[in-house]
Amino acid sequence: xxxxxxxxxxxxxxxxxxxxxxxxxxxxxxxxxxxxxxxxxxxxxxxxxxxxxxxxxxxxxxxxxxxxxxxxxxxxxxxxxxxxxxxxxxxxxxxxxxxxxxxxxxxxxxxxxxxxxxxxxxxxxxxxxxxxxxxxxxxxxxxxxxxxxxxxxxxxxxxxxxxxxxxxxxxxxxxxxxxxxxxxxxxxxxxxxxxxxxxxxxxxxxxxxxxxxxxxxxxxxxxxxxxxxxxxxxxxxxxxxxxxxxxxxxxxxxxxxxxxxxxxxxxxxxxxxxxxxxxxxxxxxxxxxxxxxxxxxxxxxxxxxxxxxxxxxxxxxxxxxx
Amino acid sequence: xxxxxxxxxxxxxxxxxxxxxxxxxxxxxxxxxxxxxxxxxxxxxxxxxxxxxxxxxxxxxxxxxxxxxxxxxxxxxxxxxxxxxxxxxxxxxxxxxxxxxxxxxxxxxxxxxxxxxxxxxxxxxxxxxxxxxxxxxxxxxxxxxxxxxxxxxxxxxxxxxxxxxxxxxxxxxxxxxxxxxxxxxxxxxxxxxxxxxxxxxxxxxxxxxxxxxxxxxxxxxxxxxxxxxxxxxxxxxxxxxxxxxxxxxxxxxxxxxxxxxxxxxxxxxxxxxxxxxxxxxxxxxxxxxxxxxxxxxxxxxxxxxxxxxxxxxxxxxxxxxx
Numbered sequence: 001x002x003x004x005x006x007x008x009x010x011x012x013x014x015x016x017x018x019x020x021x022x023x024x025x026x027x028x029x030x031x032x033x034x035x036x037x038x039x040x041x042x043x044x045x046x047x048x049x050x051x052x053x054x055x056x057x058x059x060x061x062x063x064x065x066x067x068x069x070x071x072x073x074x075x076x077x078x079x080x081x082x083x084x085x086x087x088x089x090x091x092x093x094x095x096x097x098x099x100x101x102x103x104x105x106x107x108x109x110x111x112x113x114x115x116x117x118x119x120x121x122x123x124x125x126x127x128x129x130x131x132x133x134x135x136x137x138x139x140x141x142x143x144x145x146x147x148x149x150x151x152x153x154x155x156x157x158x159x160x161x162x163x164x165x166x167x168x169x170x171x172x173x174x175x176x177x178x179x180x181x182x183x184x185x186x187x188x189x190x191x192x193x194x195x196x197x198x199x200x201x202x203x204x205x206x207x208x209x210x211x212x213x214x215x216x217x218x219x220x221x222x223x224x225x226x227x228x229x230x231x232x233x234x235x236x237x238x239x240x241x242x243x244x245x246x247x248x249x250x251x252x253x254x255x256x257x258x259x260x261x262x263x264x265x266x267x268x269x270x271x272x273x274x275x276x277x278x279x280x281x282x283x284x285x286x287x288x289x290x291x292x293x294x295x296x297x298x299x300x301x302x303x304x305x306x307x308x309x310x311x312x313x314x315x316x317x318x319x320x321x322x
Numbered sequence: 323x324x325x326x327x328x329x330x331x332x333x334x335x336x337x338x339x340x341x342x343x344x345x346x347x348x349x350x351x352x353x354x355x356x357x358x359x360x361x362x363x364x365x366x367x368x369x370x371x372x373x374x375x376x377x378x379x380x381x382x383x384x385x386x387x388x389x390x391x392x393x394x395x396x397x398x399x400x401x402x403x404x405x406x407x408x409x410x411x412x413x414x415x416x417x418x419x420x421x422x423x424x425x426x427x428x429x430x431x432x433x434x435x436x437x438x439x440x441x442x443x444x445x446x447x448x449x450x451x452x453x454x455x456x457x458x459x460x461x462x463x464x465x466x467x468x469x470x471x472x473x474x475x476x477x478x479x480x481x482x483x484x485x486x487x488x489x490x491x492x493x494x495x496x497x498x499x500x501x502x503x504x505x506x507x508x509x510x511x512x513x514x515x516x517x518x519x520x521x522x523x524x525x526x527x528x529x530x531x532x533x534x535x536x537x538x539x540x541x542x543x544x545x546x547x548x549x550x551x552x553x554x555x556x557x558x559x560x561x562x563x564x565x566x567x568x569x570x571x572x573x574x575x576x577x578x579x580x581x582x583x584x585x586x587x588x589x590x591x592x593x594x595x596x597x598x599x600x601x602x603x604x605x606x607x608x609x610x611x612x613x614x615x616x617x618x619x620x621x622x623x624x625x626x627x628x629x630x631x632x633x634x635x636x637x638x639x640x641x642x643x644x
Contacts, residue, residue, distance in 0.1 A: 040364075041364055041367055042362075042363055042364045045363055045367075045417075045420060045423050046417060046419065046420075048423050048426075049417065049419025049420060049422060049423050050419065052419065052422045052423065052426070053419060053422075095367075095368060095371065097368065097371025097372065097374065097375060098367060098368075098371060100371060100374045100375075101367050101370050101371045101374065101427065104370075104374070104426070104427055104428070105423065105426055105427060106426070
C-alpha cells in the first residue's frame with residue numbers, strides 16, 4: 001500500500017533553515033504556507049521573491065509545489081513541498097486578471113476574506129455578512145479556471161455557504177475546528193461543515209490554542225475524540241490537519257495579522273498563546289498520527305487524515321480547467 | 323535543411339487580433355513584444371494579465387514563449403510565439419529579487435535603461451554616462467542566472483560596453499542600426515558593435531524611420547546594403563531583425579514612451595513617423611527576406627538574418643543557469 005503524503009494545510013512561521021529541519025523531523029511531505037495577510041500585489045511579489053531565494057538556499061530540504069506531482073516528487077526526494085497561499089484576497093487587489101498572474105507565480109490557495117469584509121465577501125469577525133460580492137463571483141470563477149484552491153477558514157458563514165455553492169470545484173477550510181468543540185468565531189457550524197463535505201471539500205483541524213477546547217491545556221485525547229466525531233459527521237475523506245502553527249514570531253507580527261493597516265487599535269499588546277504540550281512544533285506530527293491510531297483509526301484512515309485527503313484536494317484543485 | 327524560425331526581436335503595437343493576423347501573414351514564428359517602458363512592478367502585472375487573456379482569446383494565432391522549444395513548437399503549430407520583454411528596468415524597481423519573480427512571469431528580455439539614467443546604468447539620451455551602477459552589477463548577475471536576456475538598445479555607450487563585459491552571457495541590442503548608417507543617438511558605434519559581436523551577441527536591425535538613412539524615404543537597397551556592410555564587420559551570426567514596429571497607436575502613446583512621468587514636456591505633440599513603403603507591417607517580412615537574397619545572401623544566410631541568430635541567442639539565453 002502506498003503511504004499517503006503527510007501534509008500540513010496551514011503554517012505561518014518565521015521561516016529559516018531550522019524551521020525547514022523541523023518539517024523534515026516531522027516527516028512533512030508538504031506544507032501550505034501563508035505569504036500574505038493584508039499585503040497588496042506589490043508586497044506579495046516581495047514575499048514570493050523571498051521564497052524563491054529560500055528554494056535556492058535550502059534546496060536540500062524544500063522545493064516549490066504547484067501540482068500533485070510536485071508533492072509526490074518532494075516525498076520521493078525526502079524534501080518538503082512548499083505550497084504558497086494567501087489568507088486574504090489582498091494580493092489581487094481589485095483586478096480580476098491578477099488571479100491568473102498570481103497563479104503563474106505559484107500562489108495555489110487563496111482565502112476569500114481574512115476576518116474583515118473584503119472585496120469578495122464577508123469575514124468571520126464582521127457583525128454583518130452580505131455574502132459573496134459581484135467581484136467575488138468573478139474571482140471564484142477565475143480561481144476555478146486557473147486552479148487556485150478557495151479557502152474559507154476566516155470567512156463568515158453565509159459567505160462560506162455561497163462560495164461552496166458558486167464554486168464549481170471543492171473548496172478548503174484549511175485551518176479551523178467544529179464550533180461544537182469550541183465556540184470560537186473562527187470555528188465552523190455543523191451546517192457549514194456538512195455543506196463543505198457534500199461539495200467534496202476538506203476541513204483542516206487547527207492546533208491553534210484559541211480554536212481548541214480548553215485552549216493551551218486541551219488534552220490530546222479531547223482533540224482526537226473531536227476528530228473522531230467530525231469524521232463521523234463529515235466522512236473519513238473530508239478531514240485533514242491545518243495546524244495554524246506560527247513559529248518564531250514576536251508580538252508585532254501577531255499585531256500585523258490582527259490589525260493590518262485597517263485599525264489603530266494598540267491597547268493590549270497581543271501575545272502568542274502557548275501551544276498544547278503535545279503539539280509544539282511540526283516535529284510532533286508523528287505523535288499526532290500515533291494518537292489517532294490509538295483512538296482506533298486504521299492505518300489507511302490515519303493516512304487520509306494526516307495528508308491523504310489534502311493531497312487529493314490539492315492535486316485535483318491545482319489543475320487548471322478550460 | 324531545417325528552415326530557421328523567422329523572428330522579429332522588437333515590436334510594440336496596440337495588440338489585437340488583426341495585429342496577430344499580420345504576424346501570421348508575415349510568417350513570423352516569434353516576436354519579442356514590449357510590455358513596459360516606465361511601468362513599475364504593479365503596472366507590469368496588469369500588462370502580463372492582459373497578455374494572459376490574449377493568449378486565451380487568440381490561442382489559434384499566438385502562444386507564450388519562455389524557451390527555444392516554445393518557439394519551435396509555435397513554428398510547428400503555425401502560431402507565433404510571443405516573447406515578453408521590458409524596454410526598461412522599471413518592472414523590478416529597486417528590488418533584486420524581482421528579477422526572478424518577473425522571469426517566473428515570463429519576462430524574458432529586459433533593457434537596462436530606456437533613454438534616461440536608470441538604477442542600473444546610463445541611457446543613450448543622457449549627456450553623461452557613468453556606466454553600470456552597483457545595483458546594475460547585481461541585476462546583471464541575476465539576469466544571467468535566471469535566463470533573462472540583457473538588451474542594450476536604448477543604453478549609452480559606456481554602460482553598454484561595461485554590460486557586455488560584466489555579463490557572463492551574450493547580450494542583445496534588439497533594435498538599432500550602425501551609427502555609420504544614420505548618425506542617431508539611438509544607433510551604435512563601430513566600437514560597440516564589435517564588442518557586441520565578440521561577446522557572441524546579436525544586433526537587431528531597426529526599421530524605425532528615425533534609425534534609417536533618409537528616414538521614411540530610405541530605399542530598400544540602402545537598407546540591404548547596410549545589412550551587407552554590417553555582416554562584413556560583425557559576422558553573419560551576429561545580426562537579425564528588430565523592426566521596432568509600433569502599429570495602431572495615437573500620439574498619446576508616443577508621448578508616454580518619450581516622456582513617461584519624468585518630464586512635463588508637452589510642447590509639440592509628437593507624431594509617429596511614416597514607415598518606409600517597403601516595410602509598413604509585419605506582413606512585409608517575406609519581401610525583406612527576398613531583398614536580402616537579391617543582395618546576394620544565400621538562403622542559409624537569409625535564414626540567419628531573418629531569425630536564426632535570434633533563435634540561437636534566445637534559446638540559449640532563456641535557459642536558467644546554476
